[in-house]
Amino acid sequence: PKISNDDKEINNNDLIITGSLDSTAKSWSLESEKCVHTFRGHSSAITCLAKDFFGRILFTGSGDHTIKSWDIMNGQLLKVFNGHQATVLTLIAKNKLLYSTSSDHTARCWVMDFGDCTRVFKDHGHSVSCLIENNGLILTGCGDGISRCFDAKSGTLKRSFKGHSGAINCLRVVSNRLFTGSFDGTLKIWDATELSAERSNLEGGNRSKSSFKGSKITIENERATSSRSNNQSRNTFEKSDADSGFDDRDSRLTVPIRRIDK
Template sequence: FLGHESYITFCHLENEAAFTCSADHTIRKWDVVTGQCLAVYRGHTSIVNRILVAKDYLFSGSYDRTARCWSVDKEKQIQEFRGHRNCVLTLAHYSSKDVLEEEEEEEEEEEKVSRDLLVTGSTDCTVKVWWVSSGRCCQTLLGHTGAVLCLILDAPNRELFSGSTDYTIRTWNIVTGEQLKVFKEHQGSVICLELVNRHLYSGSADRTVKCWLVDTGERIQTYKAHKHSVSTLKYHAGILFTGSGDACARAFNSRSGVLQKIFRGHKFIINCIQIHNELLYTASHDGTLRIWDIRGICKRNKRRWKKDRSAQGRGSQKGSLSRLFNNKVGCIVHQENGE
């Protein structure tokens, strides 16, 4: 079977399905067990940069200056969000159950769904907040002086974090639009963000990841070893996984900052990483989605955490590639090695 006709820009895992978007203007849904393409979503007129799945809806952002909402099951576009003056690079979804005030929580479920928000970041230096039901922009957040490359939400605290080519991370109140804090230590564009227990991880073109305490703004850790920009991040069980422009994924002990493993196999930049059932999914500019067995490193890390001691670096090791979805070929299965 055929897959994407150009490089993959992002992937999103939802239950037993993987969603990928591409420079070929399409989004695809895959069975993660068989590698079979289950659905194709067409409508964007340029590169699709980001996707996310919420409930039965798929959201996407594109170089065509729009974000779109699709029915996952029907492969049908149901909403379009227009208003950015340039590319839509990043997305976040805020559920109605998070934005409704306490006195409104007795509303019918259909009314709650209509209150969902989509947040978009663009190369026009703005962040926009949209009503999903109508496609109307209800708020534009101004402050960045460069393209907004990444967004992440802390829903319970109603806070939005945005990273930009202006080298800063900014915190916003998602309800009022007020800018709360600016994080300024990076020496390059802030490309990706991850939020875990009020610890904010930021990956940058300066080849580092930094960990910040959200409440104080203090930087408490810096993760080095990348040979190129840090393009994507994911935290799992005390391990910080990173993807880089040097075509490698890496695993760091999140507490100590020690590099534990390097995953080699991609030919170009890793655009996205996801973790599901102790498998690491990496999507790359080379047009492939690779799946790595990380049970060994997770098991070792859990043992170390139980002993309450910092993990010791094991140097550069090749990861176990268990499956690969190629944009033309499909699925290749490899045996585990070394785990």
Template sequence: MTKIQVTKLHTLTGHNDCIYALAEGFDPQFFYTGSGDGMVVEWDLLNPKDGKLIAKLPHSVYALEVDKEKKLLFIGHNFEGIHVIDLQENKEIWSLKITDQSIFDIKVYENEVFVATGDGVISIIDIKERSLKKHLKLSSKSARVMTIDKAKKQLAIGFSDHSVKIIDIVNYTPLHLLNGHSNSVFALAYSPTQDVLVSGGRDASLKFWNSNTYEQTNKVIAHMFAINYLSFREDGMFFITCSMDKSMKIWDANEHKLLKVIDKARHAGHGTSINKVLWSTFNQSIISISDDRSISIWKVDI
């Protein structure tokens, strides 16, 4: 492994339950977290110690998404629906009840919001009309994670039925079914610079897929336990995974080689499952959230 220097800059506290949701702001100096306590908090990377409460909801929040064009924050309110916050006005402007299920992920594409829920449904919402446009029932198991290839106009969805499904984002038709994982798929991301889709999940393995043909090109046993999430650095050269095994790992995106392990023993990392990780486009720091109710900010010198 190469000599990558990792420094823990901050540990942020304030949530009263496990932290599940993480999203970068339209201004990437800011980021947002959501947790089992129903609180959604805004944090400033330049002044991270003082979080600002954005919303307090009766049920847990597993999913957040920022529409950077419209400067809106979409909050997935479990067993209820979505709440939409105008980030310039700092107030809720509308909400929509769409489900009695857990909301595991939210993605925005142009004027539509895609919401992944525990019943295997993708709900499509029209932002301008503020209304439900369509339900896509794609599995009998939970839809856990989504990622969008904007150039190809494709949405990839990871499911608890062990599959990844690719749909056309314009007409919602199915394009590909990817079978390769032996358990739920929790982590999914398209490379920002290559024709590659990376998936990971409860089977602790990473799989690499050619996003033109969707043939599997490689497989890596990456963690001891479930891979909960992954995030690319914006130049596409590296990505980071986080796991139920309490560690994060930095990978070479071209060679799929492990470069660095970040954990409690070596770096005073999280003490329990790490649920999400974000490679900031503001200052290339890494943000992680955990069941231990804390947020960590890391400086990485590669």
């Protein structure tokens, strides 16, 4: 899709979207470095963003407890998603569904087209900081240091992964392994095949005050990389040569994993 702006056609793929403390989101042209649209309507800071599969609809989460959807082409407000009782922290768009997490200790599932909430994932003991959907399961990371697994359709809690001593900031599932990164300075690997207990613990170096806030997990060539958003810390881990480790045939991942210092 293309957007008409000042008599110039801008390809949608050329856009970058930003959210701000001033309660607005903006779309920018990477080519011209100019603002294309300003999305106004929230009454508090924009805390998270997501786009639908086609890149035509923008979703914004805010400290005003709401989620809003916008037409990226013209900046028009489409819908308001009401339900959360505190700041919206994460938005994930998957097919025709939108998932959100919040400081109100819940995650929610919404129908994009109508703005209806179809499921509330409860049982969290603190703010829900991150979420992923994987093969009919919803996995959340929480401020209480616990990752939880829910059935996406029923909302039933299936298993809790306990072991972190700090808030979980990021999640990733690869080859039936659940990776969780935390403020406690560790990256943990869990056997997600049978949703069972922790199989491995990767130490992420000395814990600092900023810890893993804003971090993400990247899996490449059997290496797990945890990094902070400010790029000041990057830790990489790989399986030991003597370990069957990430072999998909082995659902019982065991300990020998070593850190790579660069």
